[in-house]
Amino acid sequence: MAAHLPRYLLRRVLQAVPLLLGVLVVNFFLIHLAPGDPIYLLAGDGGDEPYFAAMRQKYGLDKPLPVQLGLYLLGVVQGEFGYSFAYARPVFEVIAARLPPTLLLMGVSIVLSTVVGVWLGVVCARRPNSPVERSVLVATLLGYGCPAFWLGQLLVLLFAVRLGWFPVQGMVNARADYEGLARLSDIARHLALPVATLSVLHLALVTRLTRTGLREELGKDYVRTARAKGLPTPSVVNRHALRNALLPVVTVVGADIGTLFTGAVLTEIVFAWPGLGRLLYDATLSRDYPLLMGIFLLVGTSVILTNIVTDVAYAVLDPRVRYT
Amino acid sequence: MIGTIIVALFIIVAIAAPFLAPHDPTAVDARAILAAPSSEHWLGTDNLGRDILSRLIHGARWTLGTAFLASALIVTIGVTVGLVAGYVGGLLDDILMRVVDILLAFPSLVLALAIVGMLGPSLMNVMLGMVAVWWVDYARVIRGLTVGMREREFVTAARCAGAPAPRIIARHLLPNVVPSVIVLATLELGSLMLAISALSFLGLGAQPPTPEWGTMLNDGRAFFQRAPQLMIYPGLAITLAVIGSNLVGDGLRDVLDPRMKR
Numbered sequence: 299m300a301a302h303l304p305r306y307l308l309r310r311v312l313q314a315v316p317l318l319l320g321v322l323v324v325n326f327f328l329i330h331l332a333p334g335d336p337i338y339l340l341a342g343d344g345g346d347e348p349y350f351a352a353m354r355q356k357y358g359l360d361k362p363l364p365v366q367l368g369l370y371l372l373g374v375v376q377g378e379f380g381y382s383f384a385y386a387r388p389v390f391e392v393i394a395a396r397l398p399p400t401l402l403l404m405g406v407s408i409v410l411s412t413v414v415g416v417w418l419g420v421v422c423a424r425r426p427n428s429p430v431e432r433s434v435l436v437a438t439l440l441g442y443g444c445p446a447f448w449l450g451q452l453l454v455l456l457f458a459v460r461l462g463w464f465p466v467q468g469m470v471n472a473r474a475d476y477e478g479l480a481r482l483s484d485i486a487r488h489l490a491l492p493v494a495t496l497s498v499l500h501l502a503l504v505t506r507l508t509r510t511g512l513r514e515e516l517g518k519d520y521v522r523t524a525r526a527k528g529l530p531t532p533s534v535v536n537r538h539a540l541r542n543a544l545l546p547v548v549t550v551v552g553a554d555i556g557t558l559f560t561g562a563v564l565t566e567i568v569f570a571w572p573g574l575g576r577l578l579y580d581a582t583l584s585r586d587y588p589l590l591m592g593i594f595l596l597v598g599t600s601v602i603l604t605n606i607v608t609d610v611a612y613a614v615l616d617p618r619v620r621y622t
Numbered sequence: 623m624i625g626t627i628i629v630a631l632f633i634i635v636a637i638a639a640p641f642l643a644p645h646d647p648t649a650v651d652a653r654a655i656l657a658a659p660s661s662e663h664w665l666g667t668d669n670l671g672r673d674i675l676s677r678l679i680h681g682a683r684w685t686l687g688t689a690f691l692a693s694a695l696i697v698t699i700g701v702t703v704g705l706v707a708g709y710v711g712g713l714l715d716d717i718l719m720r721v722v723d724i725l726l727a728f729p730s731l732v733l734a735l736a737i738v739g740m741l742g743p744s745l746m747n748v749m750l751g752m753v754a755v756w757w758v759d760y761a762r763v764i765r766g767l768t769v770g771m772r773e774r775e776f777v778t779a780a781r782c783a784g785a786p787a788p789r790i791i792a793r794h795l796l797p798n799v800v801p802s803v804i805v806l807a808t809l810e811l812g813s814l815m816l817a818i819s820a821l822s823f824l825g826l827g828a829q830p831p832t833p834e835w836g837t838m839l840n841d842g843r844a845f846f847q848r849a850p851q852l853m854i855y856p857g858l859a860i861t862l863a864v865i866g867s868n869l870v871g872d873g874l875r876d877v878l879d880p881r882m883k884r
Contacts, residue, residue: 317723317727320724321724321727328736328740332740332741333740333742334740439865439868440861440865442812442864442865442868443812443860443861443862443864443868444857444860444861445816445820445823445836445839445860445861447823448823448839448853448860451839451846452850452853452857455847455853459847557732560729560732561729561732563731563735564823578732579735579739582735582736582739585740590736597727597728597729598727598728601726602727
């Protein structure tokens with residue numbers, strides 16, 4: 299099995315290249331054919347037709363779309379992603395500046411919800427039909443069903459406005475200029491509510507998947523064998539059954555990591571978190587073509603790459619899955 | 623069972639909205655701005671003195687109606703593409719599936735948000751954006767099922783009997799995928815409702831004074847610290863509706879399509 303891995307990987311990566319090209323082309327036409335003209339953003343207030351024409355020429359917006367696309371692709375190959383209209387800075391810089399907050403938010407949320415979700419799932423599977431299991435299941439139903447952004451607002455109302463435990467929004471306290479450890483704890487306090495908001499859906503999903511998978515595994519023959527050998531229950535559950543039960547969880551976590559960059563768009567808006575999701579939202583509204591293309595390129599690449607990694611991880615974890 | 627009751631209740635409320643709502647959902651009352659719940663206004667009023675309960679009742683029409691309509695369009699497109707790609711195969715299949723791959727390279731809500739942001743805010747555009755993105759899930763699943771059936775005896779028999787491709791697709795393949803489609807559509811209805819309300823919450827969907835639930839949440843945002851009822855109730859309505867349709871979907875899956883059980 300392992301001998302096929304390099305060839306399999308190479309094939310998947312080679313397949314990803316035309317896919318990514320397709321993503322870029324589709325995005326380009328989607329973005330440029332949509333109604334709305336960025337010229338009003340570029341020209342600022344006022345301006346007449348000759349001025350508009352000059353601006354269009356300056357930004358290359360006067361050329362036919364296929365030519366613009368060709369120039370853009372040529373740039374991307376050379377590592378040039380163009381200039382953002384709204385920020386008047388290279389797209390690369392604008393995106394890079396927003397990357398750390400988003401990665402922090404999403405990273406903490408994914409790790410936390412996966413760990414807690416697996417734990418809750420194990421607790422449920424080991425105590426079927428107990429009050430604990432029933433309350434966790436009802437909670438996951440709510441987690442599936444409620445709009446995360448709404449839950450976020452309620453959390454703000456309770457914990458930030460009424461109780462004053464956490465700040466209402468933002469990533470740092472703008473009025474204080476903390477350094478070192480104080481800065482870290484400031485960020486952590488700002489992080490609490492957005493992470494809670496963002497984790498609810500994922501937590502519910504992981505909990506249910508773990509519970510269902512583990513219950514199924516615990517009923518299988520090899521578990522009975524392990525028990526008959528006299529293995530203690532924790533060892534049976536954690537070493538034997540859980541490993542097999544976690545396979546579907548890998549897929550879900552993989553899909554979540556794929557949406558790492560923009561998956562938090564609603565949470566970021568509710569909490570005024572300075573991340574990529576909000577940047578995308580703003581860029582959409584202001585028709586910032588180069589910035590939009592840049593963000594989409596990043597998102598598309600990350601989803602395609604995580605899909606490959608997830609498939610490989612799946613095959614490594616489950617020897618029954620063959621590379622084809 | 624509980625799910626069916628919830629969904630049925632919501633549908634009845636949506637249909638009978640004008641008879642059930644105690645007030646006009648858009649009637650402004652300057653004497654009762656941000657009023658607390660009372661016998662006159664059971665759930666209180668919003669920043670323009672509009673009755674929240676009446677707006678919620680009418681909102682069921684907008685939110686559920688949009689979700690059902692979007693779902694119908696998505697199913698139609700997705701199932702057609704899936705059946706055709708799966709049965710015809712070859713170059714057409716390759717092209718359609720590459721389009722699907724490209725669309726799948728984005729988180730659905732993000733792509734829908736970008737499309738709606740570009741087209742401009744309206745409930746119609748929200749629907750278009752969602753349809754443009756969501757059909758790919760169906761196309762993939764249905765194509766998989768179709769490929770699995772293509773070489774089965776009943777299809778070969780129909781082909782030998784001289785049935786043309788459209789007839790085979792419509793009369794022989796379609797009925798076999800209907801159970802899966804129903805299950806998938808019910809399971810996805812909840813996430814459609816969540817996405818619609820999310821886009822409306824961002825101000826991209828239904829415009830005021832439409833009492834759509836997501837729009838109500840957006841309207842209430844500015845006042846929710848003073849009057850939390852503005853946000854609590856529309857959110858509860860969305861949550862209940864989504865939970866209801868998820869429960870129905872789970873139930874249908876167990877009955878109609880045990881293979882999909884995870």
